[in-house]
Amino acid sequence: MTDKLSVVGKSVTRFDAVDKVTGKAKYGIDLKVEGMLYGKILRSPYPHARVIKIDTRRAENHPRVRAVTTINDVPKITGAIGHLMTQEGRDHLYLHDNIVRFIGDPIAAVAADDLEAAQDALSLIHVEYEELPAVFDPVEAMKDGAPVIHTEDNNIAFHVLKEIGELDQGLEETDHVFEERYYTSKQKHATMEPTSSCVADYSQNGRLSVYSSTQRPHVSKLYLAKAFDLPVSKVRIIKPYTGGAFGGRDYLIHGLEIMCTSLSMKSGSPVKISFTREEDFIATEARHPFIIDLRFGVTDDGILKAMEMKCVMDVGGYGAHAAGVMTNALTKGVLIYKCPNITFEGHSVYTNKALCGAYRGYGNPQINFAIESLMDQIAEKLGIDAVELRLKNYRGLNELDPLSGQRIESDGMTECIEKAAEKFDWIGREKRKVANGTKRTGTGMCCLIHHSGGRFAIPDPAAATVMFNSDGSVNLVTAAADEGQGNRTVLAQIAAETLGLDYEQVSISSEPDTDMTPFDSGTHGSRQTYAGGIAVKRAAEKAKDKLLDLAAQHLEARKDDLRIGDGFIFHVDNPSINILVSDLLTALQFEDLSKGIQVMGTSTGVAPAVPTIYGANFAEVEVDMATGEVRILKFVCAFDVGKAINPAHVEGQIIGGEVTGMGYALTEGLITKDGKIMNPNFGDYRMLRACDVPKIDAIIVESPEPSGPFGAKGVGEATNAGTAAVIANAIYDAVGVRIEDLPLSQEKILHSL
């Protein structure tokens, strides 16, 4: 093997592409298991109530109903994997009570022979409620005397205060103080395939199999084992093809798998529950809305001396990700600029509103919108070029991360900014400015960071097994979940490159199955290419090392003298001493009857670091002052991914992420009135359509991460973190109006004008 890369860096076709375009690939929503029943969930019409009585007798007597379950039978899961760390934490995850906390909170579920009967039977369940006072505004919810949603004390699901340096002193020593408040919206994943579909199949032999589109099969397995008091080994998660996740399928869906399992246990049959699109909108997680107060102190020449960030995050009725998302907002807020004095305070607050949870970016799009809006103001005020201001302040190579203490080992920020600025013609932006009737154009930029994995904050194991076949081809075994982004293809490329094989020689199955794959913490935090890739590379290196050991014995050579290339293992100084890899493997496995060895390698563990991904966005917009309408004319972005294992995949990630970022910026957001979501459908919840989206110039920057597989970091969640800010900045540049409340809707712009 030479240092020249032959598989990594190539845009190979993903292994499942043909199956996807021909319709052969079966998604969660397509699942059919023989003898399967259909389940439906009865949901609370009240934002806050005590369930006094659930009378299921009439539903149970329905001739086509096979089982009914209720919240009295099953727990609710209230937290995420961070809490798995201690036994006590694990116990607190599982809430057994009779309170409903948002409109749509599951109360009961029915399994019937067909969907119609299940739907009918829901109306036969009589529920007696005691309405409780509700609170919808997180600021109100924090006040004394507010209705308490979870504990006796207050509605604070999570609080964090991080102080670096001396904020007050920093503010005093500075020349200018900038202070603003920002609001962000409640964006919904609205994946192509509705988020919530599963089949639970409990067998009386004590084993539970669940087909679930979870991003984290092994984590879902842990949760279900605990919820139903089963040995972890008796729970099996099989993941079908998945039509987009973006955080929306992080471990379990509220009420879905647990109610479905309970129905399967009671009926003795497999049960499928698929949420309707409306249920998907009202009863699954969305991006947390934030209220962010910033106060930044800057010197005359634009050096940040003090940053105060106060965040209030509305977590809705249950606190899944209450800690995680706030912590990630903290991390991104603290780490983007190397300011010496930073205070970050966050409150995650329960309200009687629909669920919030993990959504691509995970707190970063919120904090980035605020910071990068404010940085734009600062640049303007101080008369410093926006690009220049970022380059002066960002935290780059060899800086210490004050949160984890790790040193930054790769830094592509300058290259991202410079390459994107050049492509965008940032210098020529003023010349391009157009005022045409009521239309004005403007430009803006922003930068951003993200990270790969959560290895310093949460349990984040990755694992892989590499198995050589006798013909030299390889099966790669990993539980890494692919939501459509192609990460299993990328992992196969990493295995092929490490082993000196063609991509076609490595096979990876489409569906992770927890019965047969070692523990992987799943697909979250832009970690699979990096942390998953490290596990695959280590496993492949172990297999390769073993192969060379055996080759050395076979060829009677020193292992260090052997190389692999073109299907051969050969002596570096005397290539006539060689053997075909497949011949060696065949000899070991089949010809030498005393061996029967399969050459394999397995790796489990964590990645050594949490590398920083850098990115920069540049946008040019046209605003119609008569209507408030915004059109994005030009969009250039660059991301430092360390090494693009598969450039086409990276580009796909960037474009996909930026498009959801544009929706976040301009149109998206669930509208809630008295706890009720008013736009739970694609008619009223306005996502961008293809015709709304400009050409996106995606630039890949490669600043190799020493700890990454072939230098790779990640990219997924970085790609929508800065979109709202760059568009806000460009709108301001066009019409002088700065909207600090997402989305930057036509109405708000018109109103501000």
Add this chain to the structure above:
Amino acid sequence: MTDKLSVVGKSVTRFDAVDKVTGKAKYGIDLKVEGMLYGKILRSPYPHARVIKIDTRRAENHPRVRAVTTINDVPKITGAIGHLMTQEGRDHLYLHDNIVRFIGDPIAAVAADDLEAAQDALSLIHVEYEELPAVFDPVEAMKDGAPVIHTEDNNIAFHVLKEIGELDQGLEETDHVFEERYYTSKQKHATMEPTSSCVADYSQNGRLSVYSSTQRPHVSKLYLAKAFDLPVSKVRIIKPYTGGAFGGRDYLIHGLEIMCTSLSMKSGSPVKISFTREEDFIATEARHPFIIDLRFGVTDDGILKAMEMKCVMDVGGYGAHAAGVMTNALTKGVLIYKCPNITFEGHSVYTNKALCGAYRGYGNPQINFAIESLMDQIAEKLGIDAVELRLKNYRGLNELDPLSGQRIESDGMTECIEKAAEKFDWIGREKRKVANGTKRTGTGMCCLIHHSGGRFAIPDPAAATVMFNSDGSVNLVTAAADEGQGNRTVLAQIAAETLGLDYEQVSISSEPDTDMTPFDSGTHGSRQTYAGGIAVKRAAEKAKDKLLDLAAQHLEARKDDLRIGDGFIFHVDNPSINILVSDLLTALQFEDLSKGIQVMGTSTGVAPAVPTIYGANFAEVEVDMATGEVRILKFVCAFDVGKAINPAHVEGQIIGGEVTGMGYALTEGLITKDGKIMNPNFGDYRMLRACDVPKIDAIIVESPEPSGPFGAKGVGEATNAGTAAVIANAIYDAVGVRIEDLPLSQEKILHSL
């Protein structure tokens, strides 16, 4: 862990028992894959012909037909895994030609939307044949001038001559020479679930998935990869529940998976083919009929001095197992008695008859019937008790196996014979003799050996992976195929015992999947408890060793001082130094964020030996001299299994095996006329019914095998090896008629009387 066994030796309920009795378990024949087509096979009406032309146009134009394939598109597989050893051997496995060699040989196959259309379309295929001269008798087939079925030279598929000592000298030095000829029948597996059902699903992305009830998933994977020129990694075999195999599902079924795959490739859809019961009888493998000539030389006191065995084996139209079965007959024939001068010669001969292949016992029931019939004659002639004669001659502890050179390390023969004789009341047998009207009773005995695995003769790798979950439960990963005998339950017991866990804490999935399991050569040769068990034990020991390493670090203790018990790891001298296994695992996997380690162990390799299984059968029969009817009054058998991991499973194996042995002895056998099977159904092919079978007293003898897991050997194939002989001997004792031609039918007995 103490030396006391807590899981091994217990008749735990098999993990899939409930699913099987409730009908939840889905078998190959139940398989439904979405979008699946139905395939049917067109078969040759001639025993030997050249296919001149296959006109499939009319079938292709059938509106519901989606694909047609023919023998011009696909190869035939003509050998078994022994031939996988060299590339040259592998190539010879795949026969591409236009000759059909038996009535039922596949010619073409059709895939249609429904079974009816597929069946109809077969009649639309026009085949032009040139009939070739056929030969049905193996002795005729060996003669010069016989029609040649495969090669230019002759019809000898396999020839072996093994000479130990000096036969002629042995015969000269002896006091008595006995010489007889025996014939055995062509027994059919006739499994509860018809043997042949598969779904092939080829994806245009180059991957082939086959749901197959194969006993050897990884071997089937190799064959299919080679047949279709795919990397081995691109072929995936998933094994559903299986309703009995007994050798009939050894790797591929003639024409089934290959035609099915070809149809899937052509149609782009998954295709299912299930043979009818009649197809199962005429076109899948059966037990090879043998003609056996024995010449034994014995001293006055019953010591064997010379054994000549000459076997002619009819392999039918294709030579699958032509070498394997003959070699196994050789092994069992040579190794049962420690005679100094042995000559064994075997000819496996092609005929234009239906297929023969692997069937439980694999050559042993044939040779054992001959040897143990002759031994009975010798005992009578020399006036030596039949039991005594065996005890004088059998090859036991510390004897060297003259074929492999291995030393016999465990020997339960004497105990088998003595315990069974006692239970049977062998001594009192003469007193029990009854002559009642036309009815006469008689008794007989025989002994037998078998072996576990084929590690000295064929590639026989086994592998397993053990993965600890954070709660201390374990997932066991192995490709060991369970045909219903429960070997996956047994492997889970071995893992649990090795790890000091409860059986309930170990989980093993019901369906092996070659994408995610290391190579196991499959379920054959009574090897899974032994060779599979060794792999599981080694993998578990590695995991345990790793766990203790990590515990030693954690407890700051020396690893050697640590023990595992009752869910704890503790210091042997100071038990207050301890940690719950689950706490340690949770710490390693989740709490210590720098680790994220899953404790695992994997083992690949071969078993160190091929241990001998011993057995003895005793039977008492009643023969009606007026009708020739035989009734088995009493049946006692004992088998030395080394250690019964699950005694109920062992008993189940013994009883099941003896019942098929009784059918082999008395009634079973395919009747062929001019190459056509005359009794391809359960009406005409007479299997024993429950009311025909006596109570079977199964005695388990445990002579621990040092190399086996907890001393275990195997048992499966030993259980029907001696049944024909013991019944023949008892019939002779009852009525003085010795039938040397299986089955010992009512007609033959009546005729002889």
